[in-house]
Amino acid sequence: MILYRYWQALAIMTAVSAGVVHAQGPAPVAAPTAATAPLPAEAFARLPFLQNPELSPDGTRVAVKMAIKGEQRFAIVPLDDTSKLVMISPGPNDLNSWAWVNNDWLVATIGATAPVEGDSWYLRRTIGISADGKKINVLGKDLAAQGADDILWIARDGSPHIRLALQTSIYRDTAGFWPEVRDFDVTNGHSVQVQPPRETVMDWYADGTGTVRSGLAYDDDTRSYRLLYRDSAAQPFRTLVKAKGKDADLGNTPAMFLPEPGKALSISDADDVTALYPLDLATLKTGAKLFGVPGYDIDSIISDESGTRLVGVQYTDTRPRVHWIDPALADIQTKLDAAVGTRTARIVSWSKDFQVLIVHVGGPDRPGAYYIFRQAEGVMHMMGTVNEALGLKAYAPVRTIKYKARDGLEISAVLTLPPGKEAKNLPLILLPHGGPFARDDESWDWWTQFLASRGYAVLQPNYRGSSGFGTAFTKKGRGQWGLAMQDDLTDAVKWAADSGLADAKRVCIVGGSYGGYAAFRGAQRDGAVYRCAVSFAGVSDMPAMLRYDGAFLNGGRNKDYLRDQAPDLKAVSPLYGAAQFSMPILIMHGKKDTVVPVKQSRDMAAKLKAAGKPYLYIEQPLGDHHFTREADRLEFLKALEAFLKEHNPA
Helix, strand or coil: CCCCCHHHCCCCCCCCEEEECCCCCCCCCCCCCCCCCCCCHHHHHCCCCEEEEEECCCCCEEEEEEEECCEEEEEEEECCCHHHCEEEECCCCEEEEEEECCCCEEEEEEEEEEEECCEEEEEEEEEEEECCCCCEEECCCCCCCCECCEEEEECCCCCCEEEEEECCCCCCCCHHHCCEEEEEECCCCCEEEEECCCCCEEEEEECCCCCEEEEEEEECCCCEEEEEECCCCCCCCEEEEEEECCCCCCCCCCCEECCCCCEEEEEEEEECEEEEEEEECCCCEECCCCECECCECEEEEEECCCCCCEEEEEEECCCEEEEECCHHHHHHHHHHHHHHCCCEEEEEEECCCCCEEEEEEEECCEEEEEEEEECCCCEEEEEEECCCCCCCCCCCCEEEEEEECCCCCEEEEEEECCCCCCCCCEEEEECCCCCCCCCCCCCCCHHHHHHHHCCCEEEEECCCCCCCCCHHHHHCCCCCCCCHHHHHHHHHHHHHHHCCCEEEEEEEEEEECHHHHHHHHHHHHCCCCCCEEEEECCCCCHHHHHHHHHCCCCHHHHHHHHHCCCCCCCCCCHHHHHHHCCCCEEEEEECCCCCCCCHHHHHHHHHHHHCCCCEEEEEECCCCCCCCCHHHHHHHHHHHHHHHHHHCCC
16 A cells, blocks of 8 residues: 655645735726727736635635736735735645635635646645735645545634545555545644545535535446435444436435534425425435525525525526525625616625625626625725726626527527627627536626627527526437537527527637537538637547546546437547538637647647648647636637637628
């Protein structure tokens, strides 16, 4: 049995540094030279200046990701003296999440790709950060293997403790490959084991007291699942429910443990769309529905700081919303809604006593700003705009439309119109989302707003297989990659043309990830529909993706998923139909993409070149799958604008 400890080979923490600095805003963007000229691409390409601000329990500090001169930083801002802002550079690491432990300490999760035994792995860590920025502790640095960022619980009594699940070995034949749970003191990194590893259990879940109450076991060889459960730490785990096979369903499982013994809350799709129900853990039966939205899945639940009391339910209909259960938050939301008018106000964080809150005010047509709201004052004070170059003004209008696919299925789509132009005979960009298990809604989107600013109508269909519209709608996408899912996209174009909105002769398909695949597929098979195509980080070769995803942990399950996406994966892979491409295509891909390998676009470009087809391939050496670098965003927008100006001018 060999224990491989990454911390010696892992350089991801060595570049993390902290210091007290004065806040610096992003560099200004030059104003347009004429009143009618659109803002430059630089304005839309900016990383959000502020992201996911979190208030300390006492409401005196804010922890937030900031973009400074195109690079991301982590900041801790004292609200009584912002000049004492603490700025922490994540170095080469992704800063994935953060949370306050108490008023003096935070935890953050980070990750980076690093070489491990001749291969590149994405390694994940958790760090403790003092609120003054003077101390940073890597939790489990002498123990952690590849995964060490699963925070199960944070103490809410003021003590500096968390419970963290982490792997201690990369080797599957060792016990340490399966995560154990440890209680960490974030001030010094000291820890004790509270739950030993258990074979096949990769995911542990704790209740509001920190007790590990359940574990999800999965055996990839047999495609079998087990949900383990216990009522208290004094009891052994028992198997609550089993399921086996590629379509295995564990049924009703706990989403939040309640203080009452054997009681929990569950998010269930018993009525097709997911809703919230009480759950009896002895029988796994649900009670009367607590909250649901007809026609739409709920997204998640929000608990109070104890983790045992429900305060809100998040859901998305035409846009993200929160149904507040807590009367104090519900009352504040009502007052905020009345104050902001046509804009939307979203409570994103609050102090322990609910007296200080952070509120985002914006809309689908504006990136907006974050505000500090103190109930005693009843006034919102601006923290900062999300995008200084764009400010608070409204840009392109956004609304949701519905259309019928050729088989009668009703599909919603998000429509963004170019400002100042009549919604008639417009050039159209069809922009399918990635995923494909995802969805678009009426939220601010820098791609669509940039395209609309250049004179294009932008249509984002939530084609079959998208999430958020119930289980039956999602299942309609099964086996339909490049087939009925692609038909849904062409049917959206037909709706736009038939309604008079779009010029059917001026349509381009643009997308990223699965949307990039759809752009490849559209260029291959729908020459009569589109004039050009743009693929960012798109999939071109499904059999190759099956091999790639199958090489990871639980690769058998990954292969099952991909095999189910079409009756013949090769037949719907654009790579093997390069000779059928009938339009110019722009292909862009980041070399550091770990979701869709850059080889997918490299190979597609090579096939198009061999077939004598018109294409432009741009590879971003430092680019990833999510446009985390401002420079990559800007390069993409400029290339996109130039390509559209040549092949589908507005």
